[in-house]
Each structure stands twice: as C-alpha cells, then as structure tokens.
Amino acid sequence: xxxxDPGENFASWRDAARCLLEENVPPxxxxxxxxxxxxxxxxxxxxxxxxxxxxxxxxxxxESVSCHREPSRWALLYQILWRVVRGGERHLLSIASDPxxxxxxxxxxNVHREIHKMHAFVRFKLIDTDAANGRERYAAWFEPEHxxxxxxxxxxxxxxxxxxxxxxxxxxCVHWNGTLLxxxxxxxxxxxxxxxxxxxxxRVYYRSIFNPARLKVKMMQTEMPKxxxxxxxxxxxxxxxxxxxxHRVTNMLAEEPRPVKPRPKNAYLDKLRELTAxxxx
Amino acid sequence: xxxxxxxAILADAAKYDASCASSGAMRGNSLxxxxxxxxxxxxxxxxxxxxxxxxxxxKVLLTNLxxxxxxxxxxxRSSNVRRAAFTAEEVVKLTLDFYKRNYIExxxxxxxxIRNADYTMExxxxxxxxxxxxxxxxxxxxxxxxxxxxxxxIETAARYADRISINLELPTQKSLDVLAPEKSIVRTRHAMGxxxxxxxxxxxxxxxxxKKVRHATGQSTQVIVGADSSTDADFLAQSxxxxxxxxxxxVYYSAFSPIPEPSSILxxxxxxxxxxxxxxxxxxxxxxxxxxxxxxxSPETPNLDLELDPKLAWALRNRQDFPVDIQTxxxxxxxxxxxxxxxxxxRILNIRRFTRIRLADLMRLRxxxxxxxxxxxxxxxxxxxxxxxxxxxxxxFLPKPQQLxxxxxxxxR
Numbered sequence: 001x002x003x004x005d006p007g008e009n010f011a012s013w014r015d016a017a018r019c020l021l022e023e024n025v026p027p028x029x030x031x032x033x034x035x036x037x038x039x040x041x042x043x044x045x046x047x048x049x050x051x052x053x054x055x056x057x058x059x060x061x062x063e064s065v066s067c068h069r070e071p072s073r074w075a076l077l078y079q080i081l082w083r084v085v086r087g088g089e090r091h092l093l094s095i096a097s098d099p100x101x102x103x104x105x106x107x108x109x110n111v112h113r114e115i116h117k118m119h120a121f122v123r124f125k126l127i128d129t130d131a132a133n134g135r136e137r138y139a140a141w142f143e144p145e146h147x148x149x150x151x152x153x154x155x156x157x158x159x160x161x162x163x164x165x166x167x168x169x170x171x172x173c174v175h176w177n178g179t180l181l182x183x184x185x186x187x188x189x190x191x192x193x194x195x196x197x198x199x200x201x202x203r204v205y206y207r208s209i210f211n212p213a214r215l216k217v218k219m220m221q222t223e224m225p226k227x228x229x230x231x232x233x234x235x236x237x238x239x240x241x242x243x244x245x246x247h248r249v250t251n252m253l254a255e256e257p258r259p260v261k262p263r264p265k266n267a268y269l270d271k272l273r274e275l276t277a278x279x280x281x
Numbered sequence: 282x283x284x285x286x287x288x289a290i291l292a293d294a295a296k297y298d299a300s301c302a303s304s305g306a307m308r309g310n311s312l313x314x315x316x317x318x319x320x321x322x323x324x325x326x327x328x329x330x331x332x333x334x335x336x337x338x339x340k341v342l343l344t345n346l347x348x349x350x351x352x353x354x355x356x357x358r359s360s361n362v363r364r365a366a367f368t369a370e371e372v373v374k375l376t377l378d379f380y381k382r383n384y385i386e387x388x389x390x391x392x393x394x395i396r397n398a399d400y401t402m403e404x405x406x407x408x409x410x411x412x413x414x415x416x417x418x419x420x421x422x423x424x425x426x427x428x429x430x431x432x433x434x435i436e437t438a439a440r441y442a443d444r445i446s447i448n449l450e451l452p453t454q455k456s457l458d459v460l461a462p463e464k465s466i467v468r469t470r471h472a473m474g475x476x477x478x479x480x481x482x483x484x485x486x487x488x489x490x491x492k493k494v495r496h497a498t499g500q501s502t503q504v505i506v507g508a509d510s511s512t513d514a515d516f517l518a519q520s521x522x523x524x525x526x527x528x529x530x531x532v533y534y535s536a537f538s539p540i541p542e543p544s545s546i547l548x549x550x551x552x553x554x555x556x557x558x559x560x561x562x563x564x565x566x567x568x569x570x571x572x573x574x575x576x577x578x579s580p581e582t583p584n585l586d587l588e589l590d591p592k593l594a595w596a597l598r599n600r601q602d603f604p605v606d607i608q609t610x611x612x613x614x615x616x617x618x619x620x621x622x623x624x625x626x627x628r629i630l631n632i633r634r635f636t637r638i639r640l641a642d643l644m645r646l647r648x649x650x651x652x653x654x655x656x657x658x659x660x661x662x663x664x665x666x667x668x669x670x671x672x673x674x675x676x677x678f679l680p681k682p683q684q685l686x687x688x689x690x691x692x693x694r
Contacts, residue, residue: 091635096628097642120325124382138381156383158310159319159420163381198378204285205379208292209340210330213538213552219333223326234328242331249539257545261359266348268397272429272463279467280454 005035006074009147010066017078021052027082032074052085057093064108067147076104111146118144118152121228122167124160125196135178138165141190141231147171150183157181168192190231199233206234212245213252282365288375290365294345294356295391297540298448298503299533301326303337303386303421305499306443307487311419317381318419320443325386338389338423339379343367343404347393351450351461352544353508353537356393360542369407376412380420387421387443388412394463398429406434409441413495428465428472435472436479439497444530447472448503452519456509460547473527476500480528499530506560507553508537512583517563517574524568534560559585566592569623570616588679593619596656597675603656604664607638620652652678 002025006013020030062077080100083089095101124138138160144152149172156165157176166175170186220238229235263269308321326335344366345356355362376388390408394401405424412418424442426435439445447469451457457464483496502523504516516534523529536557539549563585566572570592577591578584586594596603596619605614607629615626625646632638637660640650655664655674 094631095635097632097638097645099645102645116325120327122383126382136381140383155319158312160317160381160383161311162315162317196382198382201285201288201375202379202382202384204288205292205339206328206330206336208289209296209336211296211332211334211538214332214334214536214554216333216554217331220329220331223335224329232328238331245331252539252541252543253549255541255543257543257548258359258361259545260350260352263350264348264358269348269463272465275468276454276458276465279465 001031002029003031003033006032010063013066013074013077014062017081018052020078021081021085024086026086027075027079030075030078032071032078054081055084055090055093058084061093061104061108064111064151065104067111067151068107069146070107073107076100076107080104111148111151114144114146115148115152117228118142118148119155121224121232122156123196123231123233124165125192125194126198127192136163138163139192140165140167141192142167142169143227143231144169144171145227149174149186153181153183195233203234203237207237207241210241212241212248215242215245217242284371284375287365287367287371288341290363291341291343291345291367294342294362294393295340295389297354297535297538298340298389298391298425299334299535300389300423300446300501300503300531301335301337301340302423302444302501302531305530306421307498309419311417314417314419316417316419317377318387318417320387320419320421324421327384327386336384337386338421339376339385339387340389341367341372341375341391343369343372343390343392343408344395345393346395348396349394349461349463351464352547353450353460353505353540355540355542357544359544362542369404369411372408373411373416376420377416377418380418385420387423389423389425391425394427398427399431399434402427402430402434402438406438406441409438413441426472426476428469430472432472432475435476439476439479439483440495442497444499444501445476445497446501446503447476449519449523450503450505451509452504452511452515453509456511460508470527473500473502473523473529477527500527501529501531501533503533503535506534506536506557507550508547512578513556513560513563513585514574514578514580514583516560517567517578520564521567521574532564534564555587556585559587559591563591566595571613572617589675590619592617593652593678597678600670600674604658605656606658608633608658608660618653618656620649620656 004016004020006016058081065073065077080092083100084092092098092101096105122140122142124140127137127139129136149167149169153174156167160176162178164177166173168187168191170188172186173184175182175184303324304322306320310319311317324337326337328336330336342356345362346364346366347356348358350357350359372388372390379385380387390405392401392405409422409424412422422442423444423446424438426438426445426447428447449469450461450464454466457466477500480497480500483494486494504519506516520532523532534557536552536554538552543549563577566577567574572595576595585591596617605618612626612630615621615629616623625648628646629638632642639659639661643653643659644650654662658664
C-alpha cells in the first residue's frame with residue numbers, strides 16, 4: 001500500500017496522480033491521505049517525463065470534483081483516471097450510469113450547485129466610500145459547503161468590476177481591488193457583522209413581493225435550504241410571513257366586493273373604446 | 282411619502298406578474314465599463330419567498346395609479362388600494378443599491394396606465410435610459426410595454442431592455458370585454474407582431490457581425506388562469522400560436538389569485554394552483570418534448586388531468602405504443618416515456634452506444650423505476666403485457682388519498 005498526499009487542490013492531486021500512473025500503481029494500492037495522518041503520506045514530486053494523454057472531459061470533471069469536501073474524492077478520481085488511461089475504457093466519461101461515474105457526476109453536481117448558490121446568496125454590505133474618488137468598498141460573509149471560492153470568484157469580478165469587494169468564508173477568502181483578484185486563507189467567523197443600511201429596504205421588498213394566497217413552503221426550501229438562512233438578511237421574515245398568510249387570505253376572501261366606479265371622462269379611454277368597437281366589426 | 286412605504290405599495294402591486302426570468306440576455310459585463318452589471322447564461326434566483334417563487338429582479342410598478350379597470354387587478358381604478366408613485370431617480374437608485382449588494386439580477390419595471398399609453402411608456406423608458414446611459418448599468422432589464430403605445434416608443438424600450446413583454450391576460454376578446462374593458466386582443470397581437478419583427482432584425486444584425494447591437498433578445502407574455510371559463514385546450518392552442526408566430530420566449534400562466542379589494546364583477550376564490558402547474562408541464566411538453574397540443578388535449582377532453590402529469594396521462598391513453606426498447610428506441614420516442622426527462626434521454630443515447638442498459642443503470646441516473654417500468658424494456662426487464670393492459674395502471678399512478686389531502690392543505694394553507 002502506498003500513502004500519497006493529494007495536497008489541497010486539483011493541481012496538487014494531478015501531479016501526484018500523474019506520478020502514480022507513470023509508475024503503474026493501481027488504485028487499490030493507493031491510500032490518499034493528507035501528510036500527518038495515520039500513515040506517513042508522502043508528497044510526490046511531479047514527473048519529468050512527457051504528459052500522459054488524458055481526455056479533456058476528465059480534466060473538467062476532476063477540476064470540479066476536487067472542490068468537493070468529500071475526502072474520498074481523490075481516490076474516486078484516481079480510480080476513474082486509471083480505468084480510462086490504463087484500463088482501456090476510453091468511453092467511460094460517456095457512461096453516466098457507471099457506478100464510479102455516477103458518483104463523480106453527483107459530486108460535480110453538488111459543486112456546481114454550490115457555486116451557483118454562492119452567486120445567488122452572497123450578500124454584500126457597504127463598508128465605506130473613498131472620499132477622493134467615490135469608489136465603494138463592499139464585503140460579504142458566506143459559508144460554502146465545498147471549496148468553491150476560487151471557482152466562484154470570476155463571476156463577481158465581471159459583475160462588480162468597478163467596486164472593491166471581499167468575500168470572506170471559512171474555506172478561503174477572495175478580494176478585488178479593480179485590477180487584481182487575490183485569494184487568502186479562510187477565516188473562522190464573520191468579520192462584517194454590522195447590518196447594511198439597505199437591508200431594511202430589501203426586507204420591505206421581500207415582505208411585499210410575497211403572495212400569501214400561494215403558499216408553497218417546500219418549494220422555497222428546496223431552492224433555498226435552511227442552512228443558508230443565517231446569512232440572508234431577509235430570512236428571519238419567513239416564519240412570520242408563513243404564520244400570517246392563512247389569516248391574510250381568510251380576510252381577503254371575506255372582503256366585501258368593491259362596486260365598479262363610473263368611467264371617468266377621459267378622451268384617451270373614449271378612443272380605446274372606439275378602437276375596440278371598430279376591431280370587432 | 283417615505284421611500285419604504287412606496288416600495289411596499291409598488292412591490293405589492295407588481296407581485297401578480299409571474300415573470301421572473303433573467304436568462305437569455307446577451308453576454309456582457311462591467312470590466313470595460315464604469316458601472317456595475319453582467320448578463321448572459323442562466324439567470325440567478327437570489328432569494329425565494331414562502332410562495333415558492335424566486336426573487337431574481339426588483340419587480341415594481343413605477344406607479345399603481347391606473348385609469349384602466351381590469352377586474353382581476355388590485356390596481357384598477359375602481360379599487361381603493363393606497364396609491365403611490367416612484368420618481369425615476371428613486372427606482373434607479375433602488376435598482377443600483379440592491380444590485381451592488383448582490384440582491385438582484387436587475388429590474389423588472391411595469392406601470393399603471395397614467396394619462397395615456399405613450400405618456401406612461403415614456404416614464405418607464407426614462408428609468409431604463411438613466412440606468413443604461415448615466416450609470417452604465419449592465420444588469421438585466423425587463424420592461425413591460427403597452428400595446429397602444431407608439432411603435433417607436435416600444436422600440437426605444439426594446440433598445441434599453443433585455444426582455445420586453447405585453448400581457449395577453451385573457452384568451453378571448455369576450456372575456457376581455459367583461460373583465461378588462463380597455464384591453465384588446467387585436468391591438469396586443471399587432472404590437473407583439475411588430476416586436477417580433479424588431480427582435481428578428483436585431484438578431485440578424487448580430488448574426489451579421491454587428492456586436493454593438495443593444496436590443497432586447499426576446500419577448501414574453503402572461504395569461505391569467507381561472508378568471509374566465511377558458512379551457513386548458515384554449516390556453517395551450519393560444520400558447521402554441523404565441524411560440525410559433527410571435528416567437529415568445531415564455532408564456533407565463535398565472536393562477537387567478539385572491540386579491541385585497543376584490544371586484545364585484547369577478548368574485549374571488551382559491552387559486553387553481555394545480556391547474557397552473559399542469560399547464561406549465563403541458564407547455565414544456567410542447568416546447569421540449571415534441572408533443573402537439575392536439576395530442577395533449579382533445580375537443581372531448583379540453584382540460585388537463587389534475588391528478589396525473591400530462592405526459593403520463595398521454596402514455597396511459599396510448600398504451601398501444603408501449604413498451605419501448607431503451608436500447609433501440611429513437612430520441613423522439615424516448616422523450617415520450619413517462620419518467621424520462623430531456624437530460625436523461627441524452628445520457629441514455631450516449632450510454633447505449635457502449636453498453637446494454639439495465640434497471641440498475643436507470644436507478645443510478647436517478648430515474649424513478651416505478652414510473653418507467655411499465656413503459657420500458659431494458660436488458661433485464663420486460664414489462665408484462667398484463668401490466669400495460671390492466672385498468673389498474675392508472676390507479677397505480679394516482680396520488681395516495683391521504684397524500685392528496687396533505688398536498689391540498691399545503692397549497693391552500
């Protein structure tokens with residue numbers, strides 16, 4: 001059995017995996033374990049020989065799966081890589097129902113979903129405005145399940161190119177200053193606790209856009225699971241909105257119908273009426 | 282009036298519009314600009330309210346003052362609802378402030394009709410123009426337009442927006458005459474036709490290499506379900522026409538929902554949410570699964586089965602076409618198997634080039650076996666003729682009685 005340290009990310013795992021492939025080490029003889037673990041895992045030096053041919057589709061899959069927090073992801077990726085390169089299963093990536101591929105696709109899907117949720121649920125707070133040039137500085141706290149900060153960051157750079165911002169998370173932080181995207185290690189707790197002044201207006205909006213006559217709580221929770229709620233300034237309204245909805249609908253249903261008010265004198269409304277009459281001829 | 286009070290009134294006034302899409306815009310971002318914003322690719326839902334709807338855009342009316350008297354609408358002139366009006370600057374600032382905090386993808390702006398169509402349209406356009414030209418806003422903008430507004434104004438709106446729309450509201454002029462006397466199907470369709478031509482022109486210019494074209498990429502519309510006696514067949518036939526002849530990106534079906542300030546012309550009742558859901562399912566079958574409206578509904582049964590989804594209902598009516606062999610059936614046929622979605626059909630077509638498909642494979646693709654088993658032959662499964670012929674097949678798929686109650690309670694609570 002060979003203990004190998006996958007390192008922190010796709011690049012370090014790839015170097016190690018390439019080495020193992022060169023040496024023809026089959027997956028069952030590899031234990032992927034961080035250095036300092038139970039067995040003494042070794043960092044592997046990247047090979048100097050020419051690169052092995054690996055399908056591009058595998059690289060894309062492996063980049064995503066690497067971001068997952070599941071510790072067995074490194075072994076799974078090596079197993080798939082081995083089957084494709086050494087096992088002659090060149091079409092494995094097309095066989096979505098293969099047990100290894102199905103597992104990998106699930107992990108990939110979890111990661112993509114978490115990136116999407118990062119784009120959706122990061123909430124920036126205004127920190128300050130540069131008095132000299134008017135440039136605003138924003139910061140957000142987010143708690144992703146997977147290691148997706150780097151993969152999720154370019155979206156924010158493109159969208160908010162002209163403001164400075166930081167996104168802090170326990171799994172890495174990212175900062176933008178208008179020219180450079182910088183990654184720093186994660187931090188354990190939220191450094192931007194004060195609410196933003198706009199959150200009050202956002203909560204007014206959230207409360208008002210909700211329609212109590214169409215309650216579908218399960219649908220909401222499928223798309224916005226509870227684990228995100230604590231960092232969403234609108235989420236503590238949910239309970240109250242659900243609680244009052246029945247009462248609000250009962251009141252609506254009990255309301256006296258309003259009579260139709262007479263048509264006001266208005267040349268434009270007269271014109272519309274004439275037009276409709278002509279159309280029906 | 283305080284800004285928060287205006288926002289409360291004018292968001293409340295806008296919530297009956299179901300449209301929430303923020304996808305399908307041209308790709309763009311703020312890297313080479315001076316403002317904020319990016320579009321392109323799938324839209325993002327930034328929050329969800331307990332009605333299960335997403336918040337993607339700041340959806341507000343510019344004003345809920347209105348000279349029209351549409352009886353399904355809380356903002357009609359006969360209603361005593363509190364009235365408010367934003368200034369253009371207020372909407373611009375709210376949009377930018379929300380956007381910079383990553384609350385929204387952009388703005389959905391509609392308005393009550395004030396004075397006349399052109400005047401109202403100009404007010405709406407002013408907001409979009411300020412966002413685009415003064416603030417270089419590159420986020421998503423959806424503008425509601427008015428069929429009676431001049432074609433030039435609608436085209437101006439389209440140049441600032443990513444999506445424009447006109448709501449059809451009800452499928453027949455007869456219904457409109459009673460429930461929305463200021464509206465006309467003929468005028469609405471003419472306007473939609475003109476919009477379609479302009480969308481096509483912009484598309485052609487882009488295809489011809491003109492990358493600078495700033496123009497909406499699509500139009501959509503909304504119809505109200507359950508306010509008049511129109512059948513599901515009426516709605517689907519209309520949607521078919523709208524997708525085909527007007528190239529609608531989306532037709533939204535909005536279950537007529539109880540509103541405060543109900544009209545004496547249109548008594549309110551519980552919203553037909555399941556019916557709305559079934560219409561969306563049927564709509565998807567037409568757009569992505571190759572079904573014709575006439576296959577989904579017939580003159581004898583003009584309404585969708587509320588208990589079963591329309592694909593399953595179709596399969597049960599056409600048992601003679603099943604079972605199909607997963608190894609050899611065409612893409613078109615596989616798309617018609619209950620329980621197989623578009624993505625899984627694509628996967629199956631890929632997989633079967635290399636291996637024989639078994640039930641365990643389907644399970645790993647997260648296909649519901651109880652649902653597909655009566656209709657599919659796999660390497661290790663051949664449904665008994667008995668199963669397909671039995672009258673009990675329908676009963677097998679009906680929701681359990683107690684589940685139905687729970688579902689109804691949840692929907693109506």
